[in-house]
Amino acid sequence: xxxxxxxxxxxxxxxxxxxxxxxxxxxxxxxxxxxxxxxxxxxxxxxxxxxxxxxxxxxxxxxxxxxxxxxxxxxxxxxxxxxxxxxxxxxxxxxxxxxxxxxxxxxxxxxxxxxxxxxxxxxxxxxxxxxxxxxxxxxxxxxxxxxxxxxxxxxxxxxxxxxxxxxxxxx
Amino acid sequence: xxxxxxxxxxxxxxxxxxxxxxxxxxxxxxxxxxxxxxxxxxxxxxxxxxxxxxxxxxxxxxxxxxxxxxxxxxxxxxxxxxxxxxxxxxxxxxxxxxxxxxxxxxxxxxxxxxxxxxxxxxxxxxxxxxxxxxxxxxxxxxxxxxxxxxxxxxxxxxxxxxxxxxxxxxx
Amino acid sequence: xxxxxxxxxxxxxxxxxxxxxxxxxxxxxxxxxxxxxxxxxxxxxxxxxxxxxxxxxxxxxxxxxxxxxxxxxxxxxxxxxxxxxxxxxxxxxxxxxxxxxxxxxxxxxxxxxxxxxxxxxxxxxxxxxxxxxxxxxxxxxxxxxxxxxxxxxxxxxxxxxxxxxxxxxxx
Numbered sequence: 001x002x003x004x005x006x007x008x009x010x011x012x013x014x015x016x017x018x019x020x021x022x023x024x025x026x027x028x029x030x031x032x033x034x035x036x037x038x039x040x041x042x043x044x045x046x047x048x049x050x051x052x053x054x055x056x057x058x059x060x061x062x063x064x065x066x067x068x069x070x071x072x073x074x075x076x077x078x079x080x081x082x083x084x085x086x087x088x089x090x091x092x093x094x095x096x097x098x099x100x101x102x103x104x105x106x107x108x109x110x111x112x113x114x115x116x117x118x119x120x121x122x123x124x125x126x127x128x129x130x131x132x133x134x135x136x137x138x139x140x141x142x143x144x145x146x147x148x149x150x151x152x153x154x155x156x157x158x159x160x161x162x163x164x165x166x167x168x169x170x171x
Numbered sequence: 172x173x174x175x176x177x178x179x180x181x182x183x184x185x186x187x188x189x190x191x192x193x194x195x196x197x198x199x200x201x202x203x204x205x206x207x208x209x210x211x212x213x214x215x216x217x218x219x220x221x222x223x224x225x226x227x228x229x230x231x232x233x234x235x236x237x238x239x240x241x242x243x244x245x246x247x248x249x250x251x252x253x254x255x256x257x258x259x260x261x262x263x264x265x266x267x268x269x270x271x272x273x274x275x276x277x278x279x280x281x282x283x284x285x286x287x288x289x290x291x292x293x294x295x296x297x298x299x300x301x302x303x304x305x306x307x308x309x310x311x312x313x314x315x316x317x318x319x320x321x322x323x324x325x326x327x328x329x330x331x332x333x334x335x336x337x338x339x340x341x342x
Numbered sequence: 343x344x345x346x347x348x349x350x351x352x353x354x355x356x357x358x359x360x361x362x363x364x365x366x367x368x369x370x371x372x373x374x375x376x377x378x379x380x381x382x383x384x385x386x387x388x389x390x391x392x393x394x395x396x397x398x399x400x401x402x403x404x405x406x407x408x409x410x411x412x413x414x415x416x417x418x419x420x421x422x423x424x425x426x427x428x429x430x431x432x433x434x435x436x437x438x439x440x441x442x443x444x445x446x447x448x449x450x451x452x453x454x455x456x457x458x459x460x461x462x463x464x465x466x467x468x469x470x471x472x473x474x475x476x477x478x479x480x481x482x483x484x485x486x487x488x489x490x491x492x493x494x495x496x497x498x499x500x501x502x503x504x505x506x507x508x509x510x511x512x513x
Contacts, residue, residue, distance in 0.1 A: 085391050
């Protein structure tokens with residue numbers, strides 16, 4: 001079982017295979033679901049009702065707001081110039097670099113195998129295409145795809161959908 | 172051990188580390204080999220003599236015909252607009268989306284870290300380059316690479332190889 | 343525990359979760375760190391003071407020299423035309439293909455979700471961008487990004503840094 005005792009789990013968090021994940025020092029919000037082969041590092045905050053799919057890695061420095069979808073095989077990063085060692089060939093320790101913060105806002109969705117460069121902010125309701133490499137901030141209600149990820153469209157918000165007649169009501 | 176009792180295993184299926192995979196509700200054909208850190212979901216059909224390499228994810232909705240090669244870190248998908256929650260912020264359940272079907276035909280090979288968008292058909296003997304993001308159908312005997320994946324060549328079939336003199340016999 | 347008895351471990355190698363990796367027949371140098379959900383195959387050589395991050399796959403044919411950084415979800419390959427079966431539909435065995443060698447030189451860093459095609463050499467101190475697909479050799483002190491990976495810059499070496507005044511001393 002690799003859900004460390006120092007993980008703060010909200011109510012009704014679902015971890016389908018606790019012995020096939022590696023979670024430590026993080027906070028997981030209520031009703032969030034976590035798939036197999038997922039690693040979530042210390043100081044990560046995952047909001048409520050998120051879904052973190054199998055094979056994904058969420059590193060220190062990342063905050064997922066509520067209702068975020070993380071696809072399969074998604075890799076976050078917190079360092080733009082990672083190295084194994086310092087100039088004197090000693091192993092890098094935590095004192096040898098600063099964690100860069102990454103924020104994923106409410107209801108955003110990140111497609112499978114996407115890579116998220118350290119320091120970006122992904123906006124509310126944004127969609128990151130599968131396999132995209134996100135190198136810049138993604139505005140709210142925007143879809144990005146490709147390597148590097150570029151904006152290809154707008155994700156209509158609820159008001160727009162109602163005004164356009166595409167959505168008749170919001171239950 | 173995360174090979175669920177509801178998995179239908181053919182004869183001589185090789186799962187190298189049964190405690191390092193997550194298989195449930197799927198059918199695995201005779202003589203197929205499955206690597207470590209692989210997840211295969213319910214209703215997936217994997218044909219005979221396939222190879223599913225480590226770190227790959229095969230979701231509900233996918234059919235692999237016989238003799239398909241799936242490289243390492245390959246991610247299939249079954250939803251084009253995944254979200255963690257519904258418009259009313261309730262968690263999505265199975266009733267809230269329809270699985271899109273994906274078909275990989277006989278003897279196709281999918282390179283490592285490739286991403287397969289929901290709904291495509293990958294043709295007989297096709298080759299998907301490593302790291303490709305497949306967004307459209309791939310014709311039989313075709314090689315595709317890149318993001319998004321584009322056709323770069325033709326994979327000669329056996330008759331063509333014999334006619335061209337490149338292959339002298341078919342044992 | 344999936345660290346096979348045939349693994350040769352140097353001094354002070356750190357494997358954070360020995361039951362969440364798959365290591366066999368490889369040699370791991372002193373002080374190297376290995377994350378969770380990592381597979382390292384037989385005949386691989388990993389140098390001293392390397393860091394192999396979670397979710398990465400290092401196949402037979404790969405040599406990592408000292409102080410190499412391998413990010414998360416990095417996939418190496420050792421075959422350019424992988425197939426599950428031979429022309430006669432029998433399962434491929436080790437006798438049916440030759441492993442292609444890949445070399446990563448001293449102090450190189452490979453970003454997360456990168457894919458390394460069989461046969462390339464990655465030069466000293468080179469940086470491979472996150473999500474890149476490396477299809478050609480990468481010269482020493484070079485940064486590459488994208489699919490396929492292209493050179494975008496030069497990583498200054500220590501002499502250059504001192505001459506430019508950016509680095510005042512080498513401890």
